[in-house]
Amino acid sequence: MKVIIIGAGFAGLDLAQKLNNREGIEVLLIDKVTYHQFQPLFYQVATSALEPSSISFPIRKVFQRSRNIRIRITRVQAIRRAQNIVETDTGSYPYDVLVIATGADTNYFGNEKLASLALPMKSTLEAVKLKNRIINNFEDALEVADPMERKKYLTIVIAGAGPTGVELAGAISEMRKNMLPKDYPELDFRMMDIYLLDGLEKPLFNMSPQSSGDASQYLNELGIIQKMKTIVKDYDGENVMLADGGVIKSKTLIWAAGVKGNVPAGIEPELVIKGRIRVDRFNKVIGTPNIYAIGDIATMETPLYPKGHPQLASVAKSQGKFLGRNLIRYTMGEPMEEYEFENKGSMATIARGRGVVDMEKPFKMHLNGVLAWMTWMLLHASLLHGGKNRVIVFVNWLYKLFSFDQTLRLAERYYSLLSDKTIEEIKSEDCREAEENSKAQM
Ligand SMILES: Cc1cc2nc3c(=O)[nH]c(=O)nc-3n(C[C@H](O)[C@H](O)[C@H](O)COP(=O)(O)OP(=O)(O)OC[C@H]3O[C@@H](n4cnc5c(N)ncnc54)[C@H](O)[C@@H]3O)c2cc1C
Secondary structure, eight states: OEEEEEOOSHHHHHHHHHHTTOTTOEEEEEESSSEEEOGGGHHHHHTTSSOGGGGEEEHHHHTTTOSSEEEEEOOEEEEETTTTEEEESSOEEEOSEEEEOOOEEEOOTTOHHHHHHSBOOSSHHHHHHHHHHHHHHHHHHTTOOSHHHHHHHHOEEEEOOSHHHHHHHHHHHHIIIIIHHHHOTTSOGGGOOEEEEOSSSSTTTTSOHHHHHHHHHHHHHTTOEEEOSOOEEEEOSSEEEETTSOEEEOSEEEEOSOEEEOOOBTSOGGGEETTEEEEOTTSBBTTOSSEEEOGGGEEEOOSSOTTOOOOOHHHHHHHHHHHHHHHHHHHTTOOOOOOOOOOOEEEEEEETTEEEEEEOSSSOEEEEHHHHHHHHHHHHHHHSSSHHHHHHHHHHHHHHHHHOOOOOOOOOSSBOSSSSSBHHHHHHHHHHHHHHHHHHHO
């Protein structure tokens, strides 16, 4: 059986590991990047607390000793269902069984101007770009004489108060308190505002009321301005325009306010609901004989989750493993089993010594403060791929704990890390593109 897996994220990688060295199964694992990305720690890369390499793991290294797994680093362009073929940038590959595990990307809800000017954090490279922008804004601020103009460089606005927004806001507030005043003694950091905006009533809305309440209190203690029930309408690179008519002046808008699935071409729109591909209880795409979808890209209705499972690493990993077991059953002529997610709990960290945990299994319990923060650290370090990465991350955290410093603030000032163009060339291209898009929308 020739199985193609698109995506070596949490779901695809766990599935491939389950099928590793299984007789009768040949696997082709395709990803557009060479490494598995540990998304929960992106915010620490963006705030100079961790190196990108310590939260990324080379996909080929995982399968060095595999007899049945081949890897291609290329981008999937389309699925030709009628021919059972996957088309990529570098060639076409036939399959008997196809598994789509392409995850999700940032959702700007159709606003092209936001898409080109706000900063996302959905990949390691985007986290690095965000770090670059944050550091360069402080460098630029040094040369701005007018205090009101300078404030725009210092102020950071984060849209979306889910775990990503909350964790990022907390980490930036720690930089403002401990590191930035020492690095930039010429700047007055009382002028630096950190805004956290969300259309819902409170931060971490999907967690328990205690966790939401604790998080809100911690954010207040850290001096983060929370504006809940607030929707961002537009952004021009300097003014964050709100639906209630308000405007926040800032050169940095970080967008953590929504995701949409990376649905490959060839999957009909009627199979997609809210940006996710509809699957049955076996993760099989509705109406197809041999295509499966797992992780963030999939939505499955179950008695426990009638609106689909949450887009979490724990769901993605368990669906990857479960589908692996089901495919093995299938090759042995045994019936597949129905999937359901066993929720063991959720957690978020806000800053040093401040975290929240909603434990569901083995018993229901709410933790906060230092205990929750330590639980979060231990769990996230243990989930990382690779012993070396775990050690490096842990050592970095220990260093930060005792030194109150974030040492990894390497940033490119004149050249982009991602292309040969200078930052100025990229900025002017972005502005031109945003102008053209907004003209086209009018
Ligand atoms: C900043 C952030 C923080 C998070 N924090 C947490 C947390 O604390 N706890 C938690 O449980 N969850 C967290 N999540 C969510 C969690 O990371 C996702 O639920 C999880 O990554 C989903 O796994 P996946 O395998 O479905 O997709 P992903 O992990 O996104 O993997 C998708 C893979 O597909 C590849 N791909 C996509 N399109 C193509 C293509 N066309 N061709 C080839 N390859 C392609 C990508 O390169 C990627 O490797 C966080 C997410 C983010 C962004």
